[in-house]
Each structure stands twice: as structure tokens, then as C-alpha cells.
Amino acid sequence: MLGKTAGGLFWMFRYLERSENTSRMIDAGLRISLTRSSAAQSEWTSIITSTGLLDAYQQRHGEVDGAKVIDFLLRDPSNPGSVLAAIEAARTNARLVRTALTREVFEAVNESYMILKSALAKPVPDRDLPELLQTIRQRTAIVRGTLQGTMVRNDIYDFARIGTFFERADNTARILDVKYYILLPSVRHVGSPVDNVQWDLILRATSSVRAYQTLHDSEFDPRLIANFLLLDKRLPRSLAFCYSKICDNLGYLEEDYGNRPICHDMVDSIYAKFQNTSVDKIFDYGLHEFITEFLAGSYALGEQIEKDYRFSE
Amino acid sequence: MSGESHFDEMYGRDGKTRGPYSEYCGWLSDEDVSRLRKKSVEAETLFRRTGITFNVYGMEEAAERLIPFDIVPRIISGREWSRLSKGIEQRVRAINAFLHDIYHGQEIIKAGRLPAEMIAQNDAFLPKMIGVTPPGGVYTHIVGTDLVRTGEDDFFVLEDNARTPSGVSYMLENRETMLHMFPELFSKVKVQNVSNYPRMLRRSLGRSVPDACDGGPTIAVLTPGIHNSAYYEHAFLADQMNVELVEGHDLRVVDGRVAMRTTRGFKPIDVLYRRVDDDFLDPLNFNPESQLGVPGIMDVYRAGGITIANAPGTGISDDKAIYSYMPDIVEFYTGEQAILKNVPTWRCSEPDALKYVLDNLADLVVKEVHGSGGYGMLVGPAASKKEIADFSKKLEANAANYIAQPTLSLSTVPILAKSELAPRHVDLRPFVLVSPDKIDITPGGLTRVALKKGSLVVNSSQGGGTKDTWVLEE
Numbered sequence A: 001m002l003g004k005t006a007g008g009l010f011w012m013f014r015y016l017e018r019s020e021n022t023s024r025m026i027d028a029g030l031r032i033s034l035t036r037s038s039a040a041q042s043e044w045t046s047i048i049t050s051t052g053l054l055d056a057y058q059q060r061h062g063e064v065d066g067a068k069v070i071d072f073l074l075r076d077p078s079n080p081g082s083v084l085a086a087i088e089a090a091r092t093n094a095r096l097v098r099t100a101l102t103r104e105v106f107e108a109v110n111e112s113y114m115i116l117k118s119a120l121a122k123p124v125p126d127r128d129l130p131e132l133l134q135t136i137r138q139r140t141a142i143v144r145g146t147l148q149g150t151m152v153r154n155d156i157y158d159f160a161r162i163g164t165f166f167e168r169a170d171n172t173a174r175i176l177d178v179k180y181y182i183l184l185p186s187v188r189h190v191g192s193p194v195d196n197v198q199w200d201l202i203l204r205a206t207s208s209v210r211a212y213q214t215l216h217d218s219e220f221d222p223r224l225i226a227n228f229l230l231l232d233k234r235l236p237r238s239l240a241f242c243y244s245k246i247c248d249n250l251g252y253l254e255e256d257y258g259n260r261p262i263c264h265d266m267v268d269s270i271y272a273k274f275q276n277t278s279v280d281k282i283f284d285y286g287l288h289e290f291i292t293e294f295l296a297g298s299y300a301l302g303e304q305i306e307k308d309y310r311f312s313e
Numbered sequence B: 001m002s003g004e005s006h007f008d009e010m011y012g013r014d015g016k017t018r019g020p021y022s023e024y025c026g027w028l029s030d031e032d033v034s035r036l037r038k039k040s041v042e043a044e045t046l047f048r049r050t051g052i053t054f055n056v057y058g059m060e061e062a063a064e065r066l067i068p069f070d071i072v073p074r075i076i077s078g079r080e081w082s083r084l085s086k087g088i089e090q091r092v093r094a095i096n097a098f099l100h101d102i103y104h105g106q107e108i109i110k111a112g113r114l115p116a117e118m119i120a121q122n123d124a125f126l127p128k129m130i131g132v133t134p135p136g137g138v139y140t141h142i143v144g145t146d147l148v149r150t151g152e153d154d155f156f157v158l159e160d161n162a163r164t165p166s167g168v169s170y171m172l173e174n175r176e177t178m179l180h181m182f183p184e185l186f187s188k189v190k191v192q193n194v195s196n197y198p199r200m201l202r203r204s205l206g207r208s209v210p211d212a213c214d215g216g217p218t219i220a221v222l223t224p225g226i227h228n229s230a231y232y233e234h235a236f237l238a239d240q241m242n243v244e245l246v247e248g249h250d251l252r253v254v255d256g257r258v259a260m261r262t263t264r265g266f267k268p269i270d271v272l273y274r275r276v277d278d279d280f281l282d283p284l285n286f287n288p289e290s291q292l293g294v295p296g297i298m299d300v301y302r303a304g305g306i307t308i309a310n311a312p313g314t315g316i317s318d319d320k321a322i323y324s325y326m327p328d329i330v331e332f333y334t335g336e337q338a339i340l341k342n343v344p345t346w347r348c349s350e351p352d353a354l355k356y357v358l359d360n361l362a363d364l365v366v367k368e369v370h371g372s373g374g375y376g377m378l379v380g381p382a383a384s385k386k387e388i389a390d391f392s393k394k395l396e397a398n399a400a401n402y403i404a405q406p407t408l409s410l411s412t413v414p415i416l417a418k419s420e421l422a423p424r425h426v427d428l429r430p431f432v433l434v435s436p437d438k439i440d441i442t443p444g445g446l447t448r449v450a451l452k453k454g455s456l457v458v459n460s461s462q463g464g465g466t467k468d469t470w471v472l473e474e
Helices: A001-036 A039-049 A056-063 A066-076 A083-096 A101-119 A126-150 A154-181 A193-205 A208-213 A222-231 A239-257 A262-275 A279-287 A285-307 B019-028 B034-052 B078-102 B167-180 B181-188 B195-208 B231-241 B297-302 B326-334 B351-359 B385-397
Strands: B053-055 B064-066 B070-075 B144-149 B154-161 B219-222 B244-246 B251-255 B255-264 B265-268 B273-276 B305-308 B362-366 B403-406 B412-416 B421-429 B432-433 B440-441 B446-450 B464-471
Touching: A001 A066, A001 A083, A001 A126, A001 A154, A001 A285, A001 B255, A039 A056, A039 A066, A039 A154, A039 A193, A056 A066, A056 A083, A056 A262, A056 B412, A066 A083, A066 A126, A083 A101, A101 A126, A101 B034, A101 B251, A101 B403, A126 A154, A154 A222, A154 A285, A193 A208, A208 A222, A222 A239, A222 A279, A222 B326, A239 A262, A262 B078, A279 A285, A279 B070, B019 B181, B034 B064, B034 B070, B034 B403, B053 B273, B053 B305, B064 B070, B070 B078, B070 B167, B070 B412, B070 B421, B078 B144, B078 B154, B078 B326, B078 B432, B078 B440, B167 B195, B167 B421, B167 B446, B167 B464, B195 B219, B195 B231, B195 B273, B195 B432, B219 B231, B231 B244, B251 B265, B251 B297, B255 B297, B297 B362, B351 B403, B412 B464
Parallel strands: B070 B464, B219 B244, B219 B273, B273 B305
Antiparallel strands: B053 B064, B144 B154, B144 B421, B144 B432, B251 B255, B255 B265, B362 B403, B412 B421, B421 B446, B432 B440, B446 B464
16 A cells, blocks of 8 residues: 555544544534533533634634634634535545545545535524534544445455544543643532533543443542543543554554554553553543653654555655 | 538538438427537536546646537438448558568568658667567457548548547437437437447457456446546546456555555456556666556566556557558558558658648648647648647657648538527547457447537647547448
């Protein structure tokens, strides 16, 4: 496979995952502003911060305002990190790697682009927002479904999956990075409404409210939430889950290609941090430090994968 | 429809359904226009979803457009086709012999059949190709011979596209779309199959391997990139042939071979089906500004390290000034009269011809010698007085840059217009594959249709559309 094609697949699925995660995040913010309006502004700030777009937003709009954040994240043409820009980038990458995709996968991406481009051509009225956010997630789910249902399990599939889980772990880590302090033992005020709102945001932004409730009989508990999102391999958006998948797919590549470039050791060492630990040990070490180190390691891993598999010259 | 001066392929000149269309018209008479319109919209949705679009240069807003597809097929009888394909094969054979001669002994010039300056002063002539024999002796692996029709038995060759002819993906997708929308029609009318073109292309390219090739040939398609107007086609062909689609920056010369950067290192390519013009192919040997090519590929080529399809320098044979000599060229190399006619052509470089052309601009079509895509041409009968006056100034200033032809009364085939069938002018581009031992021509080709009433310009960049082309089984 061409190095360029591997890179195109990796980024195509990163962008799809990113647009889906942004939509989840907006959904979580929207829910909070509808149910607990007093907390809304600070939560919108958390959301825009976790996407890494706070500076860009402030340059454009100044003060954080729910409606403006939503428009900025969804479609503002001046924002290269918007959902619309991500879908467009996913589709451009799909065109670039078209020969590696089944017709079903290409058409699923292309149709998603056509639908969302027209749905996001103008600011979205409030009443249409919930449906639109759902559409974004449905479209990316269809792409993922056609990938799983129609693609041969080979290196093409591996790069697509690595991109997906790489981006997903990154998103989960970013929301934790912004919100880590509300999970710390020192500031626990169990049951206080402020904290509940923030835990709610974390779980909603990762679509794991229901999963949490299914797996934990207890009330929301910050220690359990942290454990859930960091270490629980049953949750498809936890860091441990995502990295076990990246390890698997890099492992298939190793088998297939018969070589083991540097990124394999890097991913193993990141994954090891989730294996021989517990949430209490992470708290002892420092949750913020843990997440900061994770994000740095993940960034370096991304660069190494790109180098090892010759994505570009 | 009768009373008009042109020949309609469905209804002839007298309004009676012609033989090849009889079964189709029988089916059509039971259809109503509103169902056909619905089908037509359905077809457009299919094309859009599949991403069969083309980019229009210089139009930011309409960056991606569909080529309009008309659902009424153009039908050619098996007998008509076998005569056409003989003529095309003869012509393509002659072109390959001509190219070999021009880059070697130039016997045709020595024999006085072609003026030396037609070659020496021609931008499409590539001195770097002198004395080079491409692998298998094939210059034009892929040719798209543009044909027009003016009557029952009157076909003319309009252009020999011997560089990088495009449109074959539309031929294939048009057929897939028709099969999808009108399955019942294909059980009624026996149409020759086109769908094995990609397999034949792959096989044909694989027969022209370079000396350096060992083992199964590695083939790749070279595209200028996703912003090129024909990118869809490049991706489509690579996909259908199951070969890599590469850009210049994926390639590099490694150990005397052109190799592509894969996830596992550099892999040599044996046959490169390039959809990049000569000038951009090699910044070391040609245009130094080019980002689209591979530095040093010409040196590898000359040393027998790679096959480039089509060979560099083939443009000399589809040049519009050379075109006027094609009947001589066919006769010189095959020893036979040309089966397919040329359109009478005035070379404006010749003073007598120029005078005639200037005096008769309103009746002529004038084209740039190196132009393509319908740009920079004058269609006299459709032009205003001012356009003609402006054009004659351009013509006088640079006469050698132009040729002129009579305005042919092109045949029509009906399209589905708003509420009825209406005749529109068409041309035909059959696709020809040349390998060292044989020439394959896919039955039919791409029918292009001028969608505007009375218009003769069929180019997709100028608002033309396409039709599925049926060659009936004999």
C-alpha cells in the first residue's frame, strides 16, 4: 500500500471520529444549558477548551456564549476545526484513498458530506439542533458500519481503525484534561449539584451515561467515573479500550509486514500504563500529570506512526 | 423532425424509425415521459452519490459538477460498428507506425509526403524521444478517436486523441446506470458488453513491460491529484484495475527504477499509465516548475527501466495541423486507402488557405492547433459579427496556430428534454487499446451530446452531456 494511502485512511477516520465527538460534546452542553442554565456558561467554556479551540473562538467572538460556541464548533467557515470542516476533510481524504475503499464506504462518506454540507450551510436554528447532532453521529456510524461490513481485514482496515481509536482516545483524554479537577478526592462534594452537573457533562460528552449506570449500581462517584473512562475495558471510549485496539491493529500490521518499527514499542509503553495500575494509584501519582503525560505520549506516537509507515516524504 | 437538414440517428431524415432503434422505440412507446423524468432524476442522484464529478477550472463555486447524463441511449448496429472498428484500427496502426518513423528515420518526410517543418517546428515534437523505441514498440497504448456522423454511411474522424484521452469512466458508469435503471430493456435488446474494459486495459498495459521488469508487472496510474478535472476517472481506473493510484510526490527514482513510496518502503513500477501531460512529466528533462512529475523518469525510460503509457511525444500525431495529413499518413504506412474519412481541413499557415478562411469565417469552425476541450475555437455559424471580427484579428496575428474546417451537419440523437424527446447533436469517442500484438476496441465508446438546441459543442467543459452508447449484437 502507498504510504500516502495509509496516511489518508488514518486521517479520514480521525476526522470522522472527531466530528462525531464534537457533536457529542455539543449535545452534552446543550442538555446542560436546557436543564441547568446557571451552569451553562462555564460548561460551554469547558467544551470549547477541550476541543483545543478556545483561543480561536475568543479571537472571533470574545466572551463565551452558548449559541456562538455551537455555531463556531459546527460550521463557522473561519473555524478549520468545525464539524463541517472535519467532514469535508474526511471526504477529501476518502477521495484521495478512494481506490482503497469499497464503494459502500466511499458512498457513505460522500453522502454524509453532501447531507451535512447542506444542513450546515446556514446557522442551525435551535429547534433543529438535536436532530442535526443526531444526524452527524448517525452518518459517521454508517461509515463505520460499511467499513466493518464490507472491507477486507488487511492493512487498509488496520490504518482506518488505528485512526479511529487514536482520535477517540485523544478526545476522551481532552475532556478529562479540562475536567480532571472535579474528579479529585480533595474537592469531592458528593451529591452537590455543581459537581453533578460536571460529572454529567463528562459522561454525556463521551456518551457513557447509560453505560455507567448499567455497570455501576451506585450513584455517580468521581472515583468510579475516573476509573471508568481511564481503565474500564468494557467501555468503548475509555483510554484503555482504545489503546488495546490500537495495539491489536498495530499487531496485525506487524504480522502482515513482518517488521516492527519504533511506534510499536511506543504504543506498548503507553498501554502498559493502563494495565498495571488502579485508579487509586493514578490519583496518588496525580490525575492531571497522568493525563498530561498521556496526551504528550499520544502526540509523539501519532508522529512516529506517520514516520514509520511513510505517510509523507 | 423531417424537413431539417441533419441526419437523426433514431428517425433518419424522413421521420421513420431506423433499424437499430426499432426495438428500443417499441419499448419507448409504452413509456410515459413523467416516468422517464423520474428515472432521469434518479440517475443524477446515483452519479452524485458515487462522486462521479469533474472539476471545472477557474470556477470556485461550481468546483464539482456532474456531467449531465441523458437516459436515451445512442444505438449503433453491429454492422455499422464492424466497419467503424476496422477503420479505427487501421488509423491507430498508422499512427503508431508514424510515431516510430518520426522519432527514427523520418521516411515519410524523405518521401515528400509530409513537409519537414511540420515536425521540426512543432511544439508537440519531443527531441528527447529521437531514437528511443518504447517497450514493445507501442507508442499509443490508449487512444480515443473522436468520430462524427453526417449521414447513413458518412462518418468522419474529427480528432485522434493520442495523448491522454479521457471519458472512459463515463462510458462504463453510464452503462452501469442504464443497467440499474432499465434492466428490462437489456433483456429485450441485445447490447454488446463494455464492462471488461478495465481488465483489458490492465492486460494490455501488462503486455508492454520494460526490459527491467521481472515477475508479474507492477502497474500504477499517475494522476495530477484530486483537483484535476478527471481525478474521478483516474481513481476509477486504478480501482477497477486493482493497481495503485500515485501522484508525483509518491514516486522517486531508486536504483535506476521509478519506485513508489509504500508503507513498507520503495517498490519499483514497471508500467506507468500517466494522466499527466508530457511537459509536466519530468522537471529535470522538461518543465522545471512541474510538481506533478518525477525528476529523472525520462532517463529511466530511455534506459528501459519503465514503460510510460502513452509514450512521451505522442502528441505530435494528434496535433491538428498533422491531422490534415492523416489520409496520406494512413496510406503511407498501411499501403491502403483510409477507411475513415478526414474532415476537409484548411491549414491557416498556408497563405491561400488563410485567405479562404478569412473570407468564409461565418461558415467555418476554426480551432487552435494545440487546443482541446472546446476552448479557444470559433464556431462561425453560431458566432456574432463582433466575435467573427475579433477572431479574424487573432487569426491574422498568428495564422500558423489555426486550422479551419467546414461546419459539418452533425447527426442528432433525441434527448429527454423537459416534456418530450428532442434531437441534439452528438459525437462519439471509441476507446482503443494497443498492445505489441493486438488492438482492442471496446464496442461503442462515449457519446457526447450538445444539450443546447442547435449547438454543435459537445465538450463537457462547455455544457455538453453524455449518453450510453449501444452497439447491438450482430
